[in-house]
Amino acid sequence: MEDGLLSLKWNNHKITFFEILRVLREKANYTDATIAVEGKFYPVHKLVMSTCSEYFSEIFERTPCKSPVIVLKDVRSQDMDALLDYMYLGEVNVNQNDLASLLKTAECLRIKGLAVPDEDPTKFRKGQSDDRRESPPPKRRRHEDSSSQPLSQRPVSPTISASSKTTPPSRTPPLQHQTSSLPVSQSQDSVHDSIVDPPPMVKVEMEEADDPDDGYSRRDNSYDGGSVNEGDGDFGTELSKSEHDPDNYGSGSFPGPSIQPGGDLPWDEGDSSSFPPEGFSGDLPAGQQPQGGGADWLMCAWPGRDGGNVSQSSSATLSLPSQMPLPLAPSATRPAHLSVAASGCGQPQHQAALDMIQRNTSSDHVCGFCGKNFSAPAFLRRHIRAHTGEKPFKCPHCDFRATQKGNLNSHIINRHNSPALSMLNTQPLLHID
């Protein structure tokens, strides 16, 4: 029988596959879910969403219907546009000023390659279990914790009840939960992994562009339902694309929770059979349903923005590799646009990604998270660690980690009565098991 084995290879399979996928998306063919963001509706394919995001994968797994409408609160539609492009095409052009927001959204949605490590299934996946770091997730600064909006103060989001039935909302993984407050209380392990494990695979390609609009390569195939807040179910009736103007999304001026029929969704979080409640989808008139009436019910998800103000959401969990040589080219040479692609994770890309977070305005070094200004790039990089939670300096005597070597030395001297590290090791201790 061996002689009869033939290897049939489709040489252009990938290209063809992606092209078809692109067309399917454009025509909204075979879409089986809808993402609603700021009143816009994006017909999507569960397959693609699940492939690119564990977050969506979990949603769909716990969703009993075939064509759910997932309402993402506090997610900017332009971010969703970009992320969909990213997921469907593998890359997306994003305005420099929007990168921080985009990454945060990606992180909240656990988009692989952007916020969650992208593992090559063909290379990894064997004997990699011990790759999980045992080190604790980076801790947030205390005063940042207090400054960030506590979860309890958020509007009680119905989120995805099916997920919350297994694990109550936990804030223990500090970075992600404090900042993003993922509505789907995923298991802590999964969140933990997304933080501690290898850094996000962010490929950032610089490219020159003058017109910000050119930075978006998306095809606007989204439904624009206008203001769902005020629409009371009449979304889908106004088809407008004017809301794509980034200027419409000033900091902190995000539209609030969108589709919230009756406030908190009433279904019992402990009983998926009652999820969703009957009649819930009635808020979406059948004729206006993005899926052509295929939407079985609505789901409100709250990926955890705190109003879109990056400076407030200072806790974007962009865990970047600490050993990366930190760049900071002169700000004057900083191109206006970045192209974020889904492949590759080399350090230069991380540099650029971090550089984005360290976006410089003019001659100063301004933190992309909080807008704080620093006189020197080194100060800024050090400051950035406070946002990323990166603690590259590990105590050789205990599990303590510090963002600064001096702090580690203080710890060693105070706690362990040992000589400081400065003369012992000048390299950040990374990935120490």
Added chain:
DNA sequence: CAGCAGGGGGCGC
């Protein structure tokens, strides 16, 4: 008191 974050000075490229 421990930990965190920022400023300043020294040193090397």
Added chain:
DNA sequence: CGCCCCCTGCTGC
């Protein structure tokens, strides 16, 4: 100019 180290002030326990 950038990096590294030391020092200092602040905050929370």
